[in-house]
Amino acid sequence: MLLFAAGCTASFTYNRLDWLIPWWVDDYVDLTRDQRRELRTQLEPALRWHREEELNRYAAILDRIEADLESGVTPHDVRDWLDDIIAAAERAEARMLEVALDFGDSVTDEQVAQFMRRIWERQAEYESQYLERSDAEYEEDNADYLVESFNRLLGRLNDEQKAQLRSAAATLKRFDNAWLAERAKWLGDLEPLMxxxxGWERAVRDLYAxxxxWRTPEYREVLDHNxxxxxEAVAELLYSIDNKQRDHLLDKIEDLRRTIKKLEAGKHRSARHFGNPADPWESRLTSVDSARQVVQAASGWQGTRIGPA
Structure with missing residues (x-):
């Protein structure tokens, strides 16, 4: 149950660092069988770290959200949730950066060229998808997504709650241009290092750090505003929920907590199954970008859906 606003920051963080996720998962690079085997081997320590250290932190986030629901959620609480989530995402990024750099020496020049070509193609797709929207379409996309997300989290929203979310969406400033401009700069700076x-590994680490x-004043101002x-909107909405909606939300939190406990007990998928999960909840928690996805699952927010909105 986290704010849709997280999309402004976390989707920026992860989409900008597509290459930190194993390339074969995102179809950026066609790997050989031996390369896939090597990547799986390199992923195992990262997944073990995630299971042994990060799952407890995810559980603590859920505990904090549940406690705040009991005492009454404030806008400050919501921003604190966001801080915890971004910190988790950044820890996962830093860990995967090292996996990506280690694996980088195993790919050919042709594969690197393929990677850069496909990632620039993805940039063009984002620009076409998001920048061609009118301001009215941007507002409508955000409003629809907020309503859909909280319908999943809370059960059916009443008309007043829907109107409240649509009113909040109407006051958001456009973020897509600043987000995509920053992403293009990241890719442009990354490309020669590839x-x-x-010393390319150190250069990439410095670039990441x-x-x-890089964030422009416009980027910072719009992000903070949104x-x-x-x-405010999320805190107000949660103040308005009825008992049925509260129970619906608490059930979702408890489902996540049970999943975390199962994974801590060792009932998880290893890296050799990664990329072809049978259980969508387990894939969210065992994948290398799980810091983002566990929060998306808890919040109903999908950064890949709203992108730079």
Missing amino acids: QRGA DRIE IGVLS
Whole structure:
């Protein structure tokens, strides 16, 4: 149950770092059988770290959300949830950065070229999908997504609750242009480093570490505004829920908590199954970008759906 505003930050973080997720999963690079085997081997320590260290942190986030629901959620609480989630996402990113760099020496020049070509194609798709929207379409997309998300989390919303979310969507500032411009800059700076010359791993680490400094004043202002608007909206909505909606939400939180406990007990999928999961909840928690996805599952928010909205 986290704010839709998280999309402004977390989708930026993860979509900008597509290459940190194993490339074969996202269809960026066609790997050989030996490369797939090597990547699976390299993923095992990251997945073990996630299972042994991160799952407890996810459970703590759920505990915090549930406690705040009991005492009454404030906009400050919602922003605190976001801080916890972004911290989890960044820890997963940092861990996967090392996997990606280790694996980088195993791919050919042709595969690197394929990777960059496909990731630029994805950038063009995003630009076409998002930037061609009118302001009215942007507002409608955000409003529809907010309503759909909270319908899943809380059960059926009443007319007043829907109107409240649509009102919040109407006050959001457009973020897609700033988001995609920053993403293009990231890709442009990354591309020459992918020639893998001397010291390329350190250069990529430095590029990643400096990512926050790239944000323009426009980017920062719009992001802060939108998070503020949506923190208020989420807190107000949660104040208005009835007992049936509260029970619906608590049931979803408990479902996640049970899944976490099952994974902590060792009932998980290993990296050799990664990319072809039978259980969508387990895939959310064992995949290398699970820090993002467990929160999306808890919140009903999907950054890949709204993208840079």
